[in-house]
Amino acid sequence: xxxxxxxxxxxxxxxxxxxxxxxxxxxxxxxxxxxxxxxxxxxxxxxxxxxxxxxxxxxxxxxxxxxxxxxxxxxxxxxxxxxxxxxxxxxxxxxxxxxxxxxxxxxxxxxxxxxxxxxxxxxxxxxxxxxxxxxxxxxxxxxxxxxxxxxxxxxxxxxxxxxxxxxxxxxxxxxxxxxxxxxxxxxxxxxxxxxxxxxxxxxxxxxxxxxxxxxxxxxxxxxxxxxxxxxxxxxxxxxxxxxxxxxxxx
Numbered sequence: 001x002x003x004x005x006x007x008x009x010x011x012x013x014x015x016x017x018x019x020x021x022x023x024x025x026x027x028x029x030x031x032x033x034x035x036x037x038x039x040x041x042x043x044x045x046x047x048x049x050x051x052x053x054x055x056x057x058x059x060x061x062x063x064x065x066x067x068x069x070x071x072x073x074x075x076x077x078x079x080x081x082x083x084x085x086x087x088x089x090x091x092x093x094x095x096x097x098x099x100x101x102x103x104x105x106x107x108x109x110x111x112x113x114x115x116x117x118x119x120x121x122x123x124x125x126x127x128x129x130x131x132x133x134x135x136x137x138x139x140x141x142x143x144x145x146x147x148x149x150x151x152x153x154x155x156x157x158x159x160x161x162x163x164x165x166x167x168x169x170x171x172x173x174x175x176x177x178x179x180x181x182x183x184x185x186x187x188x189x190x191x192x193x194x195x196x197x198x199x200x201x202x203x204x205x206x207x208x209x210x211x212x213x214x215x216x217x218x219x220x221x222x223x224x225x226x227x228x229x230x231x232x233x234x235x236x237x238x239x240x241x242x243x244x245x246x247x248x249x250x
Contacts, residue, residue: 001227001249003247004217004246004247005216005244005246006064006171006218006230006247007063007214007244007245008063008064008139008214008215009063010058010062011063014143014144015141015142015144015147015148018059018061022054022055023054025054027049027050027051027052029050029053030049030053031045031050032050033050034050060235060239060240061213061240064212064213064242064243064244065212065214065232065243066084066092066169066210066212066230067177067201067210067213068081068082068084068086068087068232068238068239068240069082069210070083071239072201072204072205073202073204076205076208077207077208081204081208083237084232084238084239085235085237089231091129091168091169092231092232093227094130094227094228095226095228096130096133096226096228097119097124097126097131098122098133098135098224099114099115099118099119099133099134099135100118100135101134102136102137104136106150106180106183107149107180107182107183108152109152109154109155109158110154110155111157111158112157112160112161114158115161116161122223126162126165126167127165127166128165129168131171132162133170133171133218133221134170134173135219136150136172136173137150137173138151139214139216142214142216149180149182150174150180151172151174152179153172153176153177153178153179154170154172155200156199156200156203159203159204160207162209163203168208168209168210169209169210169212170209170212171212171230171245172211172213173215173216174213174214175214177200177201177211177213178199178201184197212245215245221247225249226247226249226250227247227248227249229247230243230245231243
């Protein structure tokens with residue numbers, strides 16, 4: 001099996017709306033700490049150097065991450081919504097398939113008909129617990145300020161359509177699962193239709209599901225016939241968890 005990295009890094013840069021802060025503690029600094037802990041001298045450490053460490057301040061939604069139902073609402077399907085530590089791990093390792101939506105314009109809504117057409121094109125029938133990966137091409141802009149406004153996004157009906165087929169986890173290679181905020185705000189300003197605000201996320205109030213945001217390299221995958229692993233970091237009571245999402249392909 002080939003292991004294909006589907007994740008973007010956690011790094012300082014212009015692609016995150018809330019940029020993480022990363023402090024580096026080099027080997028010289030680590031030496032000073034180790035000398036204090038072990039009551040030793042610099043000469044007692046290899047080359048006089050100690051360990052390296054990093055201190056990071058960031059959101060649980062930084063980098064590639066899995067959103068829990070609790071992110072969308074306090075309730076899902078009329079019950080308390082699961083936090084990230086409550087998401088069943090069985091959901092996070094399953095067969096995957098790719099829906100190619102790169103033909104759709106930035107800010108376009110992915111409809112249920114788009115999903116059906118994409119599935120027909122790859123001759124794939126969705127089964128329960130499949131992991132659906134939405135390819136928009138936005139990941140190619142990672143590292144640039146344009147990243148957050150690139151790609152199309154899932155609509156409510158398309159999200160519910162996949163959930164009804166038994167999909168518990170979906171993912172997208174854009175900044176967010178919904179359409180980029182700038183496009184939603186523009187349409188709301190023109191129409192006043194509040195139903196378009198965060199519609200794919202809010203679908204999780206009606207039907208329980210999770211999604212992965214900020215995926216990458218979906219163009220390296222076959223349309224189907226691979227496994228996806230997206231186990232989130234276990235953070236008690238959190239709305240999301242970072243994940244090193246990977247695909248296992250023949």
